[in-house]
Amino acid sequence: MRGIIFFLLVALLSQRVDAQRVKLNKGRTSARNYLARVPYETMQGKIIIPVEIEGNTYRFLFDTGAPNMITPSLNEQLTSKKLNDINVRDANGNRQKMSVVSLSSIGIGGIYFEGVPTIVNNPESNFIFDCFGVDGIIGSNMMRKTVVHLDSEKLMFSISNDPGHFEVERLEEVEMSLSEAQSSPYLWIGLEGEGKAREYVLFDTGMQGFYDMSVQSYERLRELKTIEGIESGTGVKSIGLFDSTGDNTHYRTSVPVIRIGSHEFRNVPTVTMDADRSRIGSEILDYGTVVLDFRNSRFYFDPFEGERDLSEPSLGFSPTIKDGEIVVGIVWDEGLEERLDYGDRILRINGIDITAMDPCDFVNQPSPFDAGESFSILFEDTESNTEFTLELTKK
Numbered sequence: 001m002r003g004i005i006f007f008l009l010v011a012l013l014s015q016r017v018d019a020q021r022v023k024l025n026k027g028r029t030s031a032r033n034y035l036a037r038v039p040y041e042t043m044q045g046k047i048i049i050p051v052e053i054e055g056n057t058y059r060f061l062f063d064t065g066a067p068n069m070i071t072p073s074l075n076e077q078l079t080s081k082k083l084n085d086i087n088v089r090d091a092n093g094n095r096q097k098m099s100v101v102s103l104s105s106i107g108i109g110g111i112y113f114e115g116v117p118t119i120v121n122n123p124e125s126n127f128i129f130d131c132f133g134v135d136g137i138i139g140s141n142m143m144r145k146t147v148v149h150l151d152s153e154k155l156m157f158s159i160s161n162d163p164g165h166f167e168v169e170r171l172e173e174v175e176m177s178l179s180e181a182q183s184s185p186y187l188w189i190g191l192e193g194e195g196k197a198r199e200y201v202l203f204d205t206g207m208q209g210f211y212d213m214s215v216q217s218y219e220r221l222r223e224l225k226t227i228e229g230i231e232s233g234t235g236v237k238s239i240g241l242f243d244s245t246g247d248n249t250h251y252r253t254s255v256p257v258i259r260i261g262s263h264e265f266r267n268v269p270t271v272t273m274d275a276d277r278s279r280i281g282s283e284i285l286d287y288g289t290v291v292l293d294f295r296n297s298r299f300y301f302d303p304f305e306g307e308r309d310l311s312e313p314s315l316g317f318s319p320t321i322k323d324g325e326i327v328v329g330i331v332w333d334e335g336l337e338e339r340l341d342y343g344d345r346i347l348r349i350n351g352i353d354i355t356a357m358d359p360c361d362f363v364n365q366p367s368p369f370d371a372g373e374s375f376s377i378l379f380e381d382t383e384s385n386t387e388f389t390l391e392l393t394k395k
Helices: 072-077 127-132 215-223 282-286
Strands: 016-019 035-039 041-043 046-053 056-063 080-089 095-103 106-108 111-114 116-120 136-139 147-151 156-160 173-178 185-192 196-203 228-235 248-260 263-271 288-293 298-303 317-322 325-331 345-349 374-380 387-393
Touching: 035 046, 046 136, 046 282, 080 116, 196 215, 215 248, 228 317, 282 288
Parallel strands: 056 136
Antiparallel strands: 016 080, 035 156, 041 046, 046 056, 046 106, 080 095, 095 116, 106 111, 147 156, 147 288, 173 185, 173 298, 185 196, 185 248, 228 248, 228 325, 248 263, 288 298, 317 325, 325 345, 345 374, 374 387
């Protein structure tokens, strides 16, 4: 859960189409039998793959919670046909209207997909793309007829028409469903504490971290006694494609057991989010390989080891980005509520001047809060403009 508990600057890129004026589940590959492998790069849990368009190679995020998307600058360089405008919601529920175009061809490892509807991002929402240095997103609508294999040990992204290429016959299969609008993959997971529950979650490779719980699910799971160690706080958890949400009440808790198929993950920390469904994110790739069989609606997880304990200490507050500055996002510790408020600026961490750093460094680089257990932090109260220092230790 690196970065989720300690530093809430995770840019959740998952999007959803509100009004489907354009059918996104279109396009196909001309190849009938194929297997392609390309190396991928990771940056703070994001999967970045090389993509070929019109003879040039570009860097794209692979995000199963999103449809295909390109930046406005790339769209200007390409030959595309506008299809229509649609309303898009990001991971935090913020909405914007965007154009949809059809690209003649998008290639991955020599396999070309033709006529795939692709959303053109708005120029004012390009912060995340700029920070990761990417030109767009390969989404689930383009992958809906493929089988995708993700191997974090070899850093290899593979696609095929045949799941047999990835030896799935020896793996436990989990039934997977695809969303109607953009073919995002959903599956059932088990949660267990004092009580037991099942939850229908999005498998979202655009999400850093292991498990994000929706506020709606929190209420039900609390009643079923499948979570423990509940803390609450008001503020902003994260930024999305269209910037952060307003300040809301969130809960920080832990799930004693999360079960995907028969494989168990223990003591999973999570912070609730403003979304319709909970999510399993890209951190699962740290613990095993994944096969997403979009063609046959099956999910496979091949663990590197046995059950994993994901428990970790955390600070009494979580930071976020606001107006290009690093600020206090949510205060969890009751003992800190009289000292810290949402929006208080973070000026120094263990003597390092945070104000002089590019906000992108807090999105695409390891968090400074991952560097130790104890911290001397200089804050600025935004109401009184006074500075104060707190000595804080993870617990």
